[in-house]
Structures are given as structure tokens and as C-alpha cells.
């Protein structure tokens with residue numbers, strides 16, 4: 001049973017600078033919610049509500065968004081705006097969120113390891129905050145189901161154009177088990193199109209088991225002996241798989257936006273605006289007119 005999730009938000013949002021100089025990329029709006037709230041709601045809708053956000057001093061707004069604000073609620077209630085007061089109150093009771101400030105080598109494996117040391121000896125989900133999905137069954141629920149069926153680490157995958165391989169972790173597919181489930185024997189991080197071992201991209205959703213955490217511990221020990229390079233989750237999963245342990249991929253059914261990329265961020269905003277039941281029709285008219 002997966003009960004816990006980790007969301008690292010300590011990245012600098014370089015691709016969206018200078019927009020993200022003061023405003024964390026996780027706080028950029030998509031529709032009427034910031035990116036991180038979409039991710040938290042996805043987890044809660046998938047039955048996972050113990051969430052560790054690995055953060056940094058630059059990302060204080062993320063914490064503020066989910067913190068209780070009794071003063072704001074009081075003012076809204078006094079003004080007769082009970083609906084808004086309720087919406088503000090709901091944000092702080094959505095999930096049990098804890099925040100972790102970290103030290104350690106650079107790379108996306110370090111926040112996962114730091115959170116794992118707090119979580120202890122159980123499998124948990126890791127989601128990058130900037131991948132947003134629109135799916136009938138939430139991506140996290142699809143991943144959770146894959147873990148429950150396999151009891152092994154699972155990666156969320158999407159089909160990709162081979163020209164895009166250099167942007168993603170690309171799995172070596174050993175066997176197609178049907179229903180989008182693949183057995184994976186390794187991973188190559190950001191290969192050239194010629195070297196891509198498959199046409200699938202790892203898209204920022206993982207179920208991590210204690211065996212994978214062991215690989216992150218080992219990588220960190222090696223780093224302390226010779227401090228160079230960064231610690232990556234992809235490498236830990238690759239080592240776990242090449243040591244002969246089962247690792248699976250689950251091809252996710254849904255639409256995916258990498259909101260850390262400027263074009264995808266605009267696409268996600270545009271799609272959310274067009275889907276809005278109140279404002280959608282007017283925006284559609286505007287888009288057709290200016291098209």
C-alpha cells in the first residue's frame with residue numbers, strides 16, 4: 001500500500017527565468033490553481049495524503065499557499081464571503097504536508113534520499129511538481145495500481161518522438177506485459193536519438209522501494225568519498241534494474257504537460273482556459289478570431 005509521496009521543489013526553474021526569479025515555478029497558475037496544487041490534488045484523489053515537500057528558502061510561497069490563514073478566513077467571513085473562506089480553509093486541510101529543507105550533493109536523487117530517511121522502510125511515490133496531467137484516472141492512481149500488481153519500483157512513461165530523447169530518461173524495454181505495463185531492464189538518461197533504447201520517456205512519476213533507496217545511499221557514499229557529479233534517481237533505478245531486480249514502467253493514459261518548459265506551460269494554461277466552463281466559450285471565440 002502506498003500512503004506517502006515526495007515532491008521535490010528545490011529546483012531553480014531555469015528554463016522559465018526571469019519569470020521564476022521571485023515566483024517559484026510550482027506557483028505559476030494553470031487555470032485557477034498553481035501547478036503544485038494540481039499535483040497535491042492528484043495525490044489526494046489517488047488516496048495518498050501524507051506528502052513531504054522537499055523545499056528551499058526560495059520556495060516559501062509554496063508553504064504559504066497551503067498554510068492555515070485564520071486572519072484571512074475571519075476577514076472573509078466578516079464580509080459575508082463564506083464560500084471564499086471555505087475555499088481558503090480547504091487548502092490547509094487538503095493533505096498532511098511536511099516540509100524538508102535539505103543539504104547534500106546536487107541532483108534529483110538527493111531530495112528523494114533525504115525524504116526516504118524520514119519516511120523509513122516503505123515504498124513511496126515521487127512526483128516532480130512541474131509535470132501536470134489531465135487524465136480520467138489520475139496518473140498517481142495508475143502508478144499505484146502498477147505497484148500493487150508488481151510490488152516493484154515503477155516509472156511513469158509516455159510515448160515520445162525519438163528526436164526528444166535527449167530531454168528524458170529513456171527505458172530499455174525487456175517485455176511488454178500489456179495494458180501499458182512494461183518490464184524494464186535499464187534506463188539511459190538523456191540519450192541522443194540514435195542511442196535511445198526505446199520510444200518512451202520517463203515523465204517525473206516514480207514508485208520508489210527500499211531497494212532503490214539503498215542505491216541512492218550507495219551513490220551518496222561514493223560521492224562523499226569523491227565529491228564530484230550529482231546524484232540521480234534515474235541512475236539508482238538503472239543500477240537496481242541491472243542488478244537483476246524487477247523494475248516496471250507504466251505508460252500513462254492521459255494528457256501530459258511539462259510546465260517547466262515555456263511552450264508546454266503556455267499550452268497547459270491555454271488548454272485549462274479553454275476547458276473552463278464559464279470562460280471557455282468566450283476564449284474559444286477569441287482564439288478563432290485571432291487565429
Ligand code: G1P
Pocket residue numbers: 108128131167168169170189190201202203204232234258
Ligand atoms: C528528470 C529526470 C529524467 C526525466 C525528466 C522528466 O530530468 O532525470 O529522467 O525524464 O525529469 O521530466 P530533468 O527534466 O530534471 O532534467
